[in-house]
Amino acid sequence: MTGVETGRAVPPSSAEEPRTELAPVRDGEDLDWQTLETYLRTHLEGLDGPFSVLQFPRGSANLTYRVSFGDRKLVVRRPPFGQIARGAHDMTREHRVLSRLHRAYDRAPRALLHCADENVVGAEFFVSEYREGVVVWDSVPDSMSGAPDAGRRIGLAVIDALADLHAVDPASCDLADLGRPDGYLERQVHGWSARWDAVAEYAPSAATRDLVTEVGRRLRADIPAGQRAGIVHNDYKVDNCQFAHGDPDRVKSVFDWDMATTGDVLVDLGTLLNYWPDRTVAPDSDAAFIVVPGMHGLELPSRAEVVERYAAGSELDLSRIDWYEAFGCWKTVVILQQLYARFVRGETTDARMGQRGELVEPLARRALGLLPG
Structure with missing residues (x-):
């Protein structure tokens, strides 16, 4: 997870964010x-x-x-x-x-x-x-700036790359046994509940701790029936995608596969919606969502269009997509809390991690708002 801000009045990280793809090694992160x-x-x-x-x-x-x-x-x-x-x-x-x-x-x-x-x-x-290319962080890359509707085309390419991944037969690349699709959602919800429990003591307040715990309870109480199993990336978002210079129409590479598995592929769509900067949502609304600073100006398709584009190439039932989006948001809350806990314990010198705790409560409220009471 990179530098972030939310879709409502929650301050983004004030620590200076790196602006380049490559840089000298950060202090404290040298290896032998x-x-x-x-x-x-x-x-x-x-x-x-x-x-x-x-x-x-x-x-x-x-x-x-x-x-x-x-x-x-x-x-x-x-x-x-x-x-x-x-x-x-x-x-x-x-x-x-x-x-x-x-x-x-x-x-x-x-x-x-x-x-x-x-x-x-x-x-x-x-x-x-190593693959040469460009990751879209907070603006249309210079090499694409002359392309008409570049932001929209980038967004559609990201959605199409996800749909293409979900169309892969895991057995075709010897990954049929990567995970256990049966009971996948149940294990995911219980596993992330355990991760939250491990860092809940570092929550900014008791009210925040109770709020995140309630989101987990509601998710466990209403888990959707699983559909077609496929390869799940588990952290799919715009800034985990790389493009060739000058080409906004096709994702060249997808990064960060350490949580990949086989299971309900709609988990990835929920994750993508959770990170998607939606220009149709008012900045002061309660629908907090987490994005890289500046991505609001990319003019990506709306979240509704994300679902529509994905649905056009899929036979899956998307009627429960709010649950998947809430689950994606809740996972992000837990990850933010883990990063903040590492800072509190003195395990990182990265000042950005000290501000991750500020985002836990607004994102948990958004997740709660997506779920029935």
Whole structure:
């Protein structure tokens, strides 16, 4: 999750947000570069030339670096420092998905190597190919600025890339056993309830803690019947998509697969709606939603149009989509609380994490408003 703001009067992070795709490594997030270099040269072929490192600074959870050996560029990804929630930041899972999914879904970068030896960089990690391109954060990229309706086209491309993912047969890329589709939603709701319980003590107030707990109760009480199972990304949003320079009509790559599984694919649509900046919602309304600062000006399609576009290419029943959107919003609340808890415990020096707690209550209220009493 990156720098964020909400659709109502909740202050976004005031800490300075990185504005570039790549930057020098942030203070406190250096790894043992000499050991990593030696390990990679030993385990991957063709790594000639001098070694250098830059960081992808926009993320705030997993630590992601671009390492270069002369002209050869790779991506190294490891979990964040500090206490990790059980099942979170699963590098083994992400490597497994990305070492196979590219066969059926060319938007998935190919994973090349997994290392379970925590002595190399302090945690397990994996290495994938590096893809050149642009991620849409808070404005239409310069290379697309001359394209008519670029923002709308970007939005439609993001929706289409999700629909294409959900059309993939997991068995076609040896991922049929990635998850357990039967009982998937029940396990998800109970699992995220447990994650909330683990960090609830750091809630900004007792009222906020009770509010988030009530959202979880309502979700558990009215779980929809599962439909077709497929590959679920589990954190699908605009800024996890990459485009080729100058092309707003097709997503080139999709990133951040550490929570991917097989299950009810509408969970991804609910997640996307939760993050979608909707220009049809008044900024001072109670419908708080979380977006990267500046994305309101992209002129993306409305959330209603998101659902319509997805429905046009799907046979799934979308009548319960409010539940999925509420679930996506509630998961975001829990993630924000986890990030804030890491800051309170002194496990990160990233000042942005200290302000994540401010967003927990308004987003929980939005989730509650999407659910029947």
